[in-house]
Amino acid sequence: MRKYSFIYSLLLAVVVLFSGCKQASDLKAFTEANYSLQEVHDLQLNGVDVMKKRGPNDFTTSEGDSLLASISNNTLRASTTLYLQVQMQEPEEVRQMTITEMKWQLLVDGEETLQGVVQEPMHLHDGLNELPIQTSVLMSEAEGMRNYEGLSKLMTLLSQKRDLRQNLIFQIKPTVQTPVGEVELPKYITVSGPRSS
Template identity: 55%
Template sequence: MDLKLMNYKTISTWLAIVALLITFSCKQATDLKAFTEANYSLQGIENLQLNGINVTDKRTPFDFKTAEGDSLLNAFTTNKLNATTTLFLHVEMPEPEVTRIMQVTNLEWQLLVDGHETLMGTVQKPLDLKNGLNKLPLSSTVTLAEVEGLQNYEGFSTLTTLIAKGRDVRNRLTFRIKPTIKTPVGNVTLPDYITVGQPAGS
């Protein structure tokens, strides 16, 4: 084969690969921007379990068996608490007609009570997000947020007191997420937390 012809084909192949990577990277950048600017709303939670104990229907401390309460309290104070649940998260994209799928490799979350960080955790199992309703089976660590190096028991106490009184606490809670997104050049963590809103009419 002619050396010049071979070099031309090699160069053409590399140029085609580079052009494909640039196009793919541009789409990833556009998708990342769209997911960053999207509106997120929590539609519901099903089968919430803490260390294997179903707490979905628990409303007061008296709903727990003594052994369950002791086990959860010990796990909580030693930062060995893990939650599993199915989260229904609605994603409203700026351009809903464009198909976009984003793989989240790591998801940090925070629960704020009256504006104060109270609970936090990390989901490490990959998740796929798309426009519209996402049904997400999650497993996450659960820890108390810290204030000046000390665990924020005050915020947690406020949360449990409100729940024990049977009050609607949604207007006093803020749920925030910070996803790490998979891209062709590596994982990218969003610089700021995204606030997850409540469904309209909640």
């Protein structure tokens, strides 16, 4: 009986070791992958569908007041669906990763402007990932001061309705599930925009 128990324990240890090695390999592959944001659908800020708005006059007074108060109080919330393309360096290998939390930040002309945290689990794989998310939207701060200038630049760029890829950088910093617990990636990953045709 003791012999069978030893063999079972040995087999279990081998399975855990190999699954751990596979997850470590997957984590490395996802860290080295290329990420590009293909589309953003149904973007809502505090429940207001901003995808249908073309200018300030499209917002009702109550919508405008609510959004302005949330920006002032740094309590803005967003919900959207991101279509994130993940391109692995070895696409023939089947890999997946569970993200338990994801920090993000938006840089405008190289300056951190907006940031937030997605706290619901997401599962990534090679190829196109459809990710429904809800997140806080906070203004970045430097020395205790909010970056209103960056927010003003962002609003100006949006009102001009042109290609923003030269001005905006979107970065993510996932925390991933591993056999030894949750591990936060050491640095932000830059997510590119879709390639222009």
